Amino acid sequence: MKTKDLAYIALFAAIMAVLGLLPPVPVPGIPVPITAQTLGVMLAGSVLGARRGGLALLVFLAVVAVGLPVLSGGRGGLAVFVGPSAGFLYSWPIAAFVIGLLTELFWRRYNLAWALVANLIGGVLVIYAIGIPFLSLFGDVPLSTAFTGSMAFVPGDLVKAVAASLVAVAVHKAYPVIELPARRATAG
């Protein structure tokens, strides 16, 4: 991994933090306000690719863990890692990795449709697939209850997936950061 890659990783960890400082955005027609941070997860995977995207989220979680209040709503510290909703946090690096993997797979024909596929699978499915069982386990509630409770956030996540995809496609054209696998393999 080159120093430049470390800088990209740090950059997206910082972007996650700045998104956390933004106030939640209320969206007409949806009862739950959108916090921007899953947007950051999707962008990290879509712009940086699997390895760097996943690492960016790990670094972000490390920064949260060492006590910076950079999760949405000014949360931070070790406390958030043991709460019932902590599974959603743990899912982020994996989600970014999966989004990155799919993005790299689609890279040659990358457009809005493929970006959406990647962000919906990685940024919505993966996050809930990890977050919901964790909620059920840590909170001692049945899986079905945890599932219905979490569904309130899905509309917001769909909006975010569309937004992230639009941005990712534009950045893909303007400043592509992902290099194709053949070249990445030779990079240290």
Next chain:
Amino acid sequence: MLSLYVPGASPVHRAPAGLKLAVLAVLGVGLFATGRLDLVATALLLVLATGLLWARLPFRALTAQVRPVWIWLAALFGFHLLVTGPLVGAVAVLRLLTLVVAAAVVTATTRVTALVAVIEWLTSPLRVFGVRPARIGLVIAMTLRFIPLVADRAARIREAQAARGADRVRLAMVVPLLVQVLRMATTVGEALDARGAGDVPGRRPRRRAAAENLGTT
């Protein structure tokens, strides 16, 4: 600097960061191993005593970190009241509350730099896989430096667009922002390389220096 650390000189503040994290981990395992209300309640009292009396933290420092979890805990208790009964519910809620408060105590009594050092230490076994812990320290240092930079660029672009009459945050502003900061990160990476940060053979010393120069402020 934004941080949840509360300065102090108590024994809890001065205890090694690694020890505090280890105690937290043991507490977590222990709490989930027991289902007895009296044990869990005792643990909560001990943790509160540690934070408020021993570490002499202001009560607000703890509630600030616990507040975001309240809604979850209340919902959890409500659910148990309806389905499994008040006892199981009380244990489940107190168990999580204890852990959250304990984690808050560790965060409030430990400097960011000390915790970063623990991360470097914890990741040192990964050397086997070619991971260099000092570079993890470098990445975290860069992240802390980039946060105000990114926030500043975002504010500037927002102002520029407001001056042209756009009053809401729009996607059109996110793309130029991302391109700007990506370009900046590329420059920072090149600048670090020019100063020897990317040198592989020399084991550590230079990279340490780079991490310190970037400054965690």
